[in-house]
Amino acid sequence: MRNLWIFISRYNAFFLFIIFFSTGIYFTIKNNSYQRSVTLNSSNEIVGNAYERLNIFKRYLNLGMVNDSLAAENAKLKSELLGLTTVDSAKDVKVIDTITNQQYTYLAAKVVKNSITLRNNVMTINKGSFDGIASGMAVLSPQKGVVGFIRDVSSHLATIQSLLHKDTKISVTLKKNNALGSLVWGDGNFDIRKAFIKEVPNHIKMYMGDTVVTSGYGSFPAKILVGKIVKTNVTTNDNFLSAEINLFNDFSTLQYVYVVKDKKAEEQKALESIVKPNE
Structure with missing residues (x-):
């Protein structure tokens, strides 16, 4: 406390200047309409700019959530489009189908780990068995092209055997x-x-x-x-x-992928397992 009083007494002229200067500004603004309007406009502009920058920062922090939402919406739209315009490979024409009868649906997932420099590259996504992911499911890119197959699955995560893998065919x-x-x-x-x-x-x-x-x-x-x-x-x-x-x-820019759920996969696998290899 003694040091505080010594500090104040040493710089009392400076503190008195600050007090009188602030008081003078206060009375000037209060008693003069022009200065008051200028001050209010300036303060509003400063506060407005501060809020704008804060909103930009908040939007930046929410980009991850926005991207997740857009990826999920794209997956839904791709699933509906796939159900409505299924290609008949024999005639190469569009066949109208209902959503309930479509064979494939897409599930958007975020890539949380990706390797591209190894001989056998594997990536990890943030969806697992709780989301309906199972081993062997195909994985597509949001833009163009194939990504690979689901390999191992846990409750909330799954790994993908990338196309960039010597055993992928x-x-x-x-x-x-x-x-x-x-x-x-x-x-x-x-x-x-x-x-x-x-x-x-x-x-x-x-x-x-x-x-x-x-x-x-x-x-x-x-x-x-x-x-x-x-x-x-x-x-x-x-x-x-x-x-x-x-x-x-x-593969170097993958942030989101689509896991393909084949509605007939289990039925096909069960049927084909009946046929013996040497028959």
């Missing part, structure tokens, strides 16, 4: 003629924008610029865009054709 076709092949990333390739279509029958003609899409076999819906052929006649040790493709999907 996805059934695809050439969009122009429905010729079947297999999409793989392996064979020493570490380029995340490049993959290969293999096991194409050797009588099929493939050209640069041909579009590759999913075949509909397996867990993926048909006609999902995958990439374009950039190099044909890739050498292999079998009697099939291979080609190099540029992927539409950019």
Whole structure:
């Protein structure tokens, strides 16, 4: 307390100046309408700018929630669109269907971990068994392209075996003629924008610029865009054709994905398990 009084007495002139100066400003503003209006306008502008900056900061903090909401809404719309405009691969026409009878539905999930530099890349999403996620489900990109398959599932999380994995193989076709092949990333390739279509029958003609899409076999819906052929006649040790493709999907920027729920997956799996391999 003694030091406080010493400090005040030492700087009393400064404190008296502050008191008289503040008092003078107060009476000037109070007794003069012009100064009062200028002060009010200035203070309102300052407060308004402060609130505006605060709102911008709040909107920034809420971007995560907004993105989650938009991703969920997009998943719902994609599911409804898929149910209303299912493609008949035999006639390549749109078949009207009801939402209740559709085979596929989409569930939006946020990527919480992603690897792209390894030989076997795996990512983690924030949805699990409580959300209906199960092993083997297909995963798509919000923009274009396939992502991979659900591998391991916990209550609230799941891992995805990425397309950028040596053991991932996805059934695809050439969009122009429905010729079947297999999409793989392996064979020493570490380029995340490049993959290969293999096991194409050797009588099929493939050209640069041909579009590759999913075949509909397996867990993926048909006609999902995958990439374009950039190099044909890739050498292999079998009697099939291979080609190099540029992927539409950019794995380095993935923040959200869509998990595909196939309504008929269990029924198909049960039926196919009846057939013996050597029959």
